[in-house]
Amino acid sequence: MAKAAIKLASVLAAHNVPFKIMDHLSEVLRDIFNDSKIAQELAMKRSKATTVVTNVIGKSYKEQLAHKLRETKLGVLTDESTEVGSIKTPCVVVRFFDHDNECVESTFWELCEVYNTANPENVGKGATASNLYEGMMKTFEKHEIPVTQMIGFGADGCSVMMGAHNNSVASRFRNECPGLFVIKCVCHSAHLCASEACKALRRKCEDSAREVYNFFKCSSKRQCDFVQIQSFFHLKPHKMLHPSQTRWLSLVAVVQRILEQWEALRLFFSDMWLSEKLVAAELIFNST
Template sequence: MWGLTQASQMSQGDSHTGENPFQCDLRDERCSFYADYDHHHHNNYHCHCLKNLHYVHPSQTGVSVTCQAFSVDYAARPYRRADVEPSPSLGYSSVGAGVAVVVALLMAFIAEHNLPFSLVDHLVDLMKIMFPDSAIAQGINMHKTKCTEIMKAMANVMNEDLLKKLRMYKFSVIIDETTDLSCTKTCAVLVRFFDLTNRKINTSFYTLFNLYSSSSVGSTGQNLYDMLMESLDNCNIPRSNFIGFAADGASNIMGENNSLTSRLRENLKGITIFRCICHSIHLAASEAAKVLPRKCEDLVRNIYSFFSHSAKRRYEQKEFQEFCNVKPHKILHPCQTRWLSLYQAVARILEQWQALKLYFIEKESELRLHSVQSILEHMRDPSKCTKYFKIRV
């Protein structure tokens, strides 16, 4: 309960200015409250917790106290117990507990949205300005160094909780290889299991293998199998709980012989192997698209390249889109690493076909570029490309 403990009584009738200290009962004892009395019956109240309090003076009906370092007068209103208790909506047993919860939520938000830790240096100060009447906001003291350490501690706790569940429950493993911006090839490992605690299927990040390190070289089936089994053994996770595996169709992972899955089938009897269906569909569509003439895909890429790095050309294109009454959509790029992106790029070209044709007809004489002439040559002869585009692969 919030309250004020009177440390010393001011004698009645005392006309000189004196200091009358009080203690603000915050449970964690991090806040001090005091009042400066003078003979004009005006008080200066100061409290670091910035919490509204109430104190009953022996000779007055009531004193309205605001812990925000500004002067207030005596309030002619009766004393109420609710004035010295925290709002029930807070839901915290103390300010310290509230600060801990807010810090944990803030760390989770930063991690979820991949925000820089340096953001905390400014965000905490902003929260104190935005919520001056909140004891919890004023109690947060954290910068990027402390944020980093708290994040590491939370990660260790969450990882240990995950390992405990993997030792108890059956689980499946999902892996995928990737190369980051620093040209470091890694293998991400996820686990999926049914959590009896919240009674739902969870998919969690397990670990990240560096495929080219002092202990391992390359992404061969043998190397991937050794790293995966060694990780489970080091974490004391029973191999018998490993009942499922899923990955893309790479030969080193899904090959019939000398692959990761061939070793899993040999050493983990009864394991279920899943090949990524989306990856398989993409490969089938890519093979089917090879029957199309090469110039069809070249036309899509050339149109995208013509507009991709010029704000002026995109602005000029909008005029032709308005004239042809088509939506002001951008030209899409058929990316090799994005599944089935060629379909979306072709569909966008067909949508903008008339506007694009009029645009390049005007630019042919103005720019005299080989790229414009090449694009317009294909667009003027529908038999070269449009009959293939209607397939919309």
Template sequence: MDGSQEWRASPRIVMKPEGKRSTGSALHWHAEEKDGKQRATFTQEKKFDLGRKRIVFGHLGVVLNVNVLLLPCVKCILFIAEHCSLRVVDHLSELCKVRFADSKGCKDFKLKRTKCSAIVCNVLAPHFSSDLKDDIGDQKFSLLIDESNDITVTKLLGIAIRFYSRSKKKIVVTFLDLVELPDCDSTGICDALKRSLKNSGLELQKLTAIGTDNASVMTGVNSGVYAKLKTEVPHLILIKCVCHSLQLAVSHATAQCLPRNLDFLIKETYNWFSHSAIRQARYKEIFSLINDGQAPLKLIHLSQTRWLSVESAIVRILQQWLELKTHFGMARHGEKCYTAEILYGMFCDKENYAFLVFLKHILGEVQRVNKKFEAEVQDPTKLLSDLLHLIDSMKSKVLIPEHHHV
């Protein structure tokens, strides 16, 4: 970031005798406590004029001009904001004082959650937002949008922006905003998106393209988000998520062509062990006897929203096919469980094994291409080549030879 843009925080702090304090900036400072009980009070106004120092923070390339008074805090807060939860800072500050007692900087290091949150929200966030706005300038840009739920089941709209960075001399994709959605329909999403652009100082007419998943609320022809934005931005381009398209293609193909019992086999094999420590211990003993003391790898849960996750689950079951078959053969007599009886019969069926081997190779190729599209750094021309090669490979495995030209 441009080091010439100074972060200006007033060093002026006023502490009143009654314990109330005022400050010239958005940053609130904690007064040092005496014996952990009484707050230090100042009978007169104190001003700190310690000058400024330019710091660079690691791989982020963050350059800030800050007061020397803030220097120990800023580096720590940037690290926490990038890698940790803010709650960590309560213990981290005390740990630094204990482990680096001979350091004057650590001895005077005072940073807790309240102060850390205030600096992140009121100092660092405005600095980075302003820097991002200046970097974009009046250029055209594209947006990547998607809905999500937080831990309180509140609907949110995540927005990432793609533009040419003048400072980095390359195209970058970075976080722009996270907006709460009062309504989850296309109108609510469009309103939230426009509001976010306005707050960020960006013009809607500069928007060239949006990238979304294939949900109807986003891509609907008549009333989707893209259709509504298209009426205001005629040149707008829609880019659908290739990864999501691959997921849907695999899901529809397997739902129509593969036996339903395979889905039962994968799900119930995992469920058999998921809530029983006794069954896991018994299986571990059987696996150890068959494989000369080795421990089994855990079975993988099948995701309800991403069908390509079944590829890793299938691979794990095929690796332990004999051991699982032996376990269920013993469990059907030991536990007298009907589920174990069904699963044992399915593991004895060679047709199920053949289907899973076939699926393993098909899904393995799709997963390989899917991960390439998910990678942060890729050559677009190479991605197109990989996608076309995947289509040709699927045709050679699924279609009858005389239909390969389709």
């Protein structure tokens, strides 16, 4: 019975299925497999499923992962964020060679709370390099993973993570692990390079891309009218994309989509301007 409960809970965790489904699934299984003794004795709802995943499957996997990390070299990747519950946590990922699978694995290790209610003295420190470093090191010390096993560290390029003169997380790792290979996030570096390059362009270019998206986003009628024009030009009925502020290099896909639909967009906005006398359509048409 315990084996069946663990396997069923592992399916929920592996496929990101809401635990709430267990309030009905166990009853459905008993009804379907009425000749099965295991199904008839299975009694597991969402609370038990959550407990099994957290205290049985999760802890067992963490112990197996810790055992592997004690015997192999590893790299540490981290990034700090604030979740919807206003809890500031750095996510720690370990990268190592898994001898069982014979490949390099990047695996989630732990979420470390920066402001832990159990340690109120850390609140005054804030999200400093010292506080972040100590929080990460405690997770490895807890599972008896020696610091000498660490050969690499990766994070974004902010001063807290990558600053010099022993005032960053990276410099503290260097002091503990001589010869440590430190690398900044390639995505952040590419984003900074692209942002500096885009400063040579007129700001109106990016503003026009946002205006095109905003013109369509809340009007199903405009979207349907645009699909008809796309079919006239034998174009795929692709929607306009939103240039995001946080998704790196998203402007590339936005510009490519506008260029792909250029002729259809010109005809659409000229028609909206001349037939319906829309000021927004006129401004977009003249800006392009």
